[in-house]
Amino acid sequence: MTNEALQQLIATWIPELEFTEAESQFLNIEVPAQHLHALMSQLKSNPETQFDYLFCLSGVDWGEKLGVVYHLESTTHRHIVVVKVATENREEPVFDSVYDIWATAEFHEREVFDFFGIRFNNHPNLKRLFLTEDWIGYPLRKDYEDETNMILL
Amino acid sequence: METEVVHTNFKSEEYFINMGPQHPATHGVLRLLLTIDGEIIKKVEPDLGYIHRSIEKMCERDSYQQIVHLTDRMDYLSANINNEAVCLAVENALQLEIPDRVQVIRTIIGELTRIASHCLWWGVMGMDVGALTTYFYGFRDREMINDIMEETCGARLTMNYNVPGGLMHDIHPNFVKRVKDFVAHFKTKLPEYDRLLTENIIFKKRMIGVGILSKEDAISFGASGPVGRASGYSCDVRIHHPYSAIDKVTFNEALRTEGDTYARYLVRIQEMWESLSIIEQLIDVIPEGEHRVVTNAVIKLPKGEYYQKVETARGELGVYIISTGTKNPYRLKFRSPGFSNLSLLNHIAVGGKIGDLVATMATLDLVIPDIDR
Numbered sequence: 268m269t270n271e272a273l274q275q276l277i278a279t280w281i282p283e284l285e286f287t288e289a290e291s292q293f294l295n296i297e298v299p300a301q302h303l304h305a306l307m308s309q310l311k312s313n314p315e316t317q318f319d320y321l322f323c324l325s326g327v328d329w330g331e332k333l334g335v336v337y338h339l340e341s342t343t344h345r346h347i348v349v350v351k352v353a354t355e356n357r358e359e360p361v362f363d364s365v366y367d368i369w370a371t372a373e374f375h376e377r378e379v380f381d382f383f384g385i386r387f388n389n390h391p392n393l394k395r396l397f398l399t400e401d402w403i404g405y406p407l408r409k410d411y412e413d414e415t416n417m418i419l420l
Numbered sequence: 421m422e423t424e425v426v427h428t429n430f431k432s433e434e435y436f437i438n439m440g441p442q443h444p445a446t447h448g449v450l451r452l453l454l455t456i457d458g459e460i461i462k463k464v465e466p467d468l469g470y471i472h473r474s475i476e477k478m479c480e481r482d483s484y485q486q487i488v489h490l491t492d493r494m495d496y497l498s499a500n501i502n503n504e505a506v507c508l509a510v511e512n513a514l515q516l517e518i519p520d521r522v523q524v525i526r527t528i529i530g531e532l533t534r535i536a537s538h539c540l541w542w543g544v545m546g547m548d549v550g551a552l553t554t555y556f557y558g559f560r561d562r563e564m565i566n567d568i569m570e571e572t573c574g575a576r577l578t579m580n581y582n583v584p585g586g587l588m589h590d591i592h593p594n595f596v597k598r599v600k601d602f603v604a605h606f607k608t609k610l611p612e613y614d615r616l617l618t619e620n621i622i623f624k625k626r627m628i629g630v631g632i633l634s635k636e637d638a639i640s641f642g643a644s645g646p647v648g649r650a651s652g653y654s655c656d657v658r659i660h661h662p663y664s665a666i667d668k669v670t671f672n673e674a675l676r677t678e679g680d681t682y683a684r685y686l687v688r689i690q691e692m693w694e695s696l697s698i699i700e701q702l703i704d705v706i707p708e709g710e711h712r713v714v715t716n717a718v719i720k721l722p723k724g725e726y727y728q729k730v731e732t733a734r735g736e737l738g739v740y741i742i743s744t745g746t747k748n749p750y751r752l753k754f755r756s757p758g759f760s761n762l763s764l765l766n767h768i769a770v771g772g773k774i775g776d777l778v779a780t781m782a783t784l785d786l787v788i789p790d791i792d793r
Binding site: 289290291292293295319320321322323325327328336338342345349369370371373374375378396397398399406407 | 468472477644653654655723724725727738755759760
């Protein structure tokens with residue numbers, strides 16, 4: 268499907284979505300956190316979209332907001348869409364896990380938790396992946412400081 | 421401390437052992453926590469981070485030219501292809517017109533890299549399952565590619581030959597001849613590989629039916645490269661999102677449907693033949709021209725987001741750049757093939773024996789720095 272057709276279809280599911288194609292080669296969808304899981308399962312299961320391949324899941328610190336970016340592709344239709352979710356709560360950021368939709372999300376969400384401190388509801392094994400359990404802080408956040416090992420920006 | 425946890429969470433007949441971080445079959449520092457009942461595996465939990473360098477954080481500090489150098493240190497056996505991924509992302513963002521000569525050379529070098537990587541994989545995979553001779557055969561042929569790389573790129577492992585805008589310098593005058601010599605040589609050696617290992621009955625009994633991954637699971641776990649294709653999942657980035665000079669050649673995607681370790685083995689063997697064919701189609705038609713287009717000394721990407729996929733020897737490498745218009749990326753994420761391929765290890769190893777796990781891991785072809793970026 269073309270980006271226009273995708274946007275028309277997906278917009279009918281959840282009215283609060285925001286679409287943009289500016290500054291990106293893909294169609295971007297911004298979704299409020301409470302609709303994330305419903306949107307994702309619909310994107311995967313709807314026969315017209317069939318986004319069955321989650322090829323990239325990235326945590327991002329946008330300064331005021333923390334969030335997650337999901338890159339999705341359909342192996343049947345070969346179209347691509349990017350879903351973004353964000354929260355202003357930097358103390359306890361939490362989103363729904365999508366590991367029940369794409370199994371690869373289990374590891375990727377652990378990586379995001381490890382480096383950004385974003386928690387995922389219903390995740391089966393949410394703990395540090397690369398860093399040790401007693402590590403303090405989340406290194407890929409922009410406000411992270413480590414006096415001894417800091418990479419100077 | 422760990423054993424106390426084990427006593428409360430495990431059934432009385434189950435126990436756990438460490439495999440790694442210095443186990444010979446993990447080829448690097450990967451630690452697997454195996455929960456086993458007798459010799460049957462109940463659970464595999466990877467413990468990562470022994471060589472994590474936080475390349476993504478370093479990228480937020482570095483210029484785009486510097487970032488290319490860091491990518492060598494991820495999947496070091498696909499160094500050239502990793503370099504290419506970042507260069508392509510930057511070039512597309514700047515909308516640079518890349519000369520045909522550069523594109524063809526990049527594709528040839530990329531396929532040579534793939535053959536070298538598969539040679540090493542073939543050698544060590546034979547060694548993992550007890551056939552020491554393969555190691556010497558594989559390294560002998562890989563050595564020829566390393567010599568070609570040394571002459572043209574100036575390095576044998578971490579090449580840094582690609583730069584945003586083209587290649588660091590033009591190919592060596594001997595390059596074409598030596599590549600042709602290698603192709604002719606390797607065509608006589610690949611059948612030897614088959615005689616030695618592929619058709620070996622002991623080897624086949626070790627491999628067939630072990631570590632089966634279905635097509636649905638392969639997609640769901642984000643498998644890519646030979647691991648995905650052995651499960652019948654068409655996932656070659658060179659076919660679905662062609663880059664550089666790949667659209668100038670014809671080649672077959674190596675696909676199998678069995679999804680077991682032997683299928684993954686056969687896919688890589690076929691990929692070496694396909695890579696030879698791609699090199700043959702291009703080596704005589706390298707266009708004349710510049711090896712590089714001039715870029716600004718300080719590269720600033722326009723504000724926005726950029727994504728570039730390439731097919732490394734291990735699968736799909738993604739580079740996701742968020743730029744705010746400055747000389748550094750605001751955020752740069754590497755989607756590495758090894759990380760996703762490792763995530764399915766628990767799924768396909770459970771129910772098998774420890775010896776099968778070694779065979780399974782050998783055909784996942786994990787490179788640990790690619791996982792611990």
